[in-house]
Amino acid sequence: MSKTYTYIATATMGLESIVAKEIQALGYDTEVENGKVMFEGPIEAMIEANLWLRTSDRVKLVIGKFHTDTFDDLFEQTKALPWEEFIPVYGEFPVDGRSVKSTLFSISDCQRIVKKAIVERLKQTYNQDWFQEEGPQFKIEVALLKDEATLTIDTSGEGLHKRGYRYLHSMAPLKETLAAALIKLTNWRYDQVLVDPFCGSGTIPIEASLMAKNIAPGLYRNFASEQWSWVPEQAWSEARAKAKEKINDRDVHIYGFDKDPEMVKLSENNAELAHVPEIRFSRSAVDQLPAIDGRGVLVMNPPYGTRLEDEKAVQKIYSQLGTRVRQAYDDWSVYVLTANEQFESLYGADATKKRKLYNGNIKTDYYQYWAKRKR
Secondary structure (H helix, E strand, O other): OOOOOEEEOOOOOOOHHHHHHHHHHOOOOOOOOOEEEEEEEOHHOEEEOOHHHHOEEEEEEEEEEOOOOHHHHHHHHHHHOHHHOEEEEEEEEEEEEEEEOOOOOOOOHHHHHHHHHHHHHHHHHHHOOOOOOOOOOOOEEEEEEEEEEEEEOOOOOOOOOOOOOOOOOOOOOOOHHHHHHHHHHHOOOOOOEEEEEEOOHHHHHHHHHHHHHOOOOOOOOOOOHHOOOOOHHHHHHHHHHHHOOOOOOOOOOEEEEEHHHHHHHHHHHHHHHOOOOEEEEEEHHHHHOOOOOOOEEEEEEOOOOOOOHHHHHHHHHHHHHHHHHHEEEEEEEEEEEOOOOOOOOEEEOOEEEEEEEOOEEEEEEEEEOOOOOOO
């Protein structure tokens, strides 16, 4: 019987329930806390999570969890964990840390003590005093919350938003994981039209197309844990082969518009790299947004106007957006992410629902305008 491990899928505040649903869809039970979703499973669960999670930031392997309020205790309990089962003699193991509402509040001291404890444990196992740390990386984190320490190893490497298709991007790019969450929070069905009037580098349309075609978001990238000797290479190969078999080559009706022709070109290049070249990108200012047959969903991350010099221009854009939606998209659902608190008055309508989300460190609202039901 294969060994069971505990994992943490990290989540942007406000998106924990979305991440939990994704993990449950993979067949694993979840436990949700602020900023993270815990689940248990074999090595295959870690591989699947890295390949398939669209809205999580990264997947961490839990090595140990314990109460601690002294440095001596942190050292001893860390040293008691079976690090040699995970870190080979040549492994590189940097230590990160964070502390919230805990007696041990000095992060640098916690990192130093954890590192020392792991080294002492590995000295006993490998019978040597010095470690070159020239091999694969095992990035460790000591996270303290109310004197509860959780020690993890990052299995993802680069954050899961790094899908591999966006080498170049716009000045203020939307993270792929947040773009995917914005789409999941809509009522969009894959046979409907989806439009992004401010596509920038194409992230929202590309994530929508990846979802519609059931392309695993991590299919074309690498992960830190692929280099770990105790994770079978065959398990990764089989998971990728299964993911490729699940791709659905359905027709999609997804459009991205931007007033900047360079952004349109960039979006097209990114869509090619993401293996979804069928998305239709075009140049258009928001007040000239072309009408599209049928009903569907508009999803967007417009400029916020957080700088004074941009404020008037953004106010005009929001007003034009409201006018154009009423002219050409009156029976569509509309979803807008912005940090601008005047949005509803400038747009000219109150949202059906608002949801607080974070775009990086920026506190935003996700304004949701649900389509009127057909009679």
